[in-house]
Amino acid sequence: MDSTPSAPPSEPTGADHRRGLFKPGDQVQLTDAKGRMSTITLQAGKQYHTHKGSFEHDELIGSPEGVVVKTSGGNEYLALRPLLSDFVLSMPRGAAVVYPKDAGQIVQMADIFPGARVVEAGVGSGALTCSLLRAVGDSGSVHSYERREEFAEIAAKNVRSFFGAEHPAWELTIGDLAEKLVDEEVDRVVLDMLAPWDCVDAVAKALVPGGVIVCYVATTTQLSRTVETLRTHGAFTEPQPWESMVRGWHVEGLAVRPDHRMIGHTGFLVTARRLADGVTPPVRRRRPSKGAYAADYAAEGATPAAGSVADPEFNEDGTVTSSVARRVLP
Numbered sequence: 321m322d323s324t325p326s327a328p329p330s331e332p333t334g335a336d337h338r339r340g341l342f343k344p345g346d347q348v349q350l351t352d353a354k355g356r357m358s359t360i361t362l363q364a365g366k367q368y369h370t371h372k373g374s375f376e377h378d379e380l381i382g383s384p385e386g387v388v389v390k391t392s393g394g395n396e397y398l399a400l401r402p403l404l405s406d407f408v409l410s411m412p413r414g415a416a417v418v419y420p421k422d423a424g425q426i427v428q429m430a431d432i433f434p435g436a437r438v439v440e441a442g443v444g445s446g447a448l449t450c451s452l453l454r455a456v457g458d459s460g461s462v463h464s465y466e467r468r469e470e471f472a473e474i475a476a477k478n479v480r481s482f483f484g485a486e487h488p489a490w491e492l493t494i495g496d497l498a499e500k501l502v503d504e505e506v507d508r509v510v511l512d513m514l515a516p517w518d519c520v521d522a523v524a525k526a527l528v529p530g531g532v533i534v535c536y537v538a539t540t541t542q543l544s545r546t547v548e549t550l551r552t553h554g555a556f557t558e559p560q561p562w563e564s565m566v567r568g569w570h571v572e573g574l575a576v577r578p579d580h581r582m583i584g585h586t587g588f589l590v591t592a593r594r595l596a597d598g599v600t601p602p603v604r605r606r607r608p609s610k611g612a613y614a615a616d617y618a619a620e621g622a623t624p625a626a627g628s629v630a631d632p633e634f635n636e637d638g639t640v641t642s643s644v645a646r647r648v649l650p
Contacts, residue, residue, distance in 0.1 A: 333458055334483035342380045350397040359402055359410055407482055408447040414474035415444035419586045421566050423451040429591055430508050430534040440464040441497040442512035446475030450482050453490055461489050465497040498522050512536040517549035524555040527594040535590040543588045556592040563588050
């Protein structure tokens with residue numbers, strides 16, 4: 321059997337859909353004078369109809385990006401290929417999508433690099449998957465796990481639609497990551513799911529030393545449990561949680577002010593890195609705030625971080641002392 325590796329494609333998957341003259345099968349984003357956008361897929365001989373007339377797709381086929389097309393009613397549209405951020409916000413959805421501001425931070429803060437071996441749990445509608453596949457390229461791999469088959473079908477269609485073909489680096493498995501994870505020596509793991517703490521043990525076995533886990537959660541209770549699980553597991557560095565908010569600005573002449581609307585809270589992100597086997601995490605020097613681990617919190621099984629500096633207001637078993645409990649609890 322010939323074991324010679326096949327020649328790499330002339331250009332990365334999907335690149336031919338991102339540049340050059342418009343051709344049949346390309347997606348085109350049309351923007352009118354009021355900034356309203358709609359997306360069409362070019363087909364020879366087809367028409368695009370609006371309430372102010374129509375135009376032929378053939379008018380765009382063979383044209384460069386950035387042209388203006390006019391309908392029979394005189395309405396003008398600027399024609400451009402949609403950016404990934406545009407595609408994500410307009411694509412068909414099953415589950416909620418990871419917003420571009422969060423997807424960008426996941427790629428950056430998790431250090432998703434070309435050729436990386438990435439595992440994703442919770443594929444949703446495929447928005448984050450497109451960003452991950454772009455980052456790893458054809459030489460990397462993204463193995464996505466999705467528990468719900470209907471979401472997996474929508475995600476597969478969206479990924480195929482964005483790249484224009486099946487992506488050679490992508491594998492999609494229907495099932496629970498905690499039960500079905502078969503990947504070994506993974507560089508990065510992205511968990512976008514309801515209970516990421518249930519998968520920490522499985523992730524620790526698959527991640528290589530120095531590998532990054534990033535979790536995307538929606539609520540503070542999920543954030544707290546995710547951070548505490550990573551902190552007390554023993555195989556990860558101190559978890560780093562954060563959120564981001566994006567505010568646009570109105571700039572017109574001397575009228576320079578923040579927009580009245582902004583993209584506020586969408587979710588929390590948490591990252592941590594895999595330690596080498598048998599290594600004890602460095603001692604956490606920051607003392608917890610008074611009442612951070614009150615009696616009702618400790619009753620649920622949460623304790624101060626393993627290896628943290630002894631706090632005289634905690635018992636030896638890690639539970640809070642009665643004096644602190646009286647100050648914190650009613």
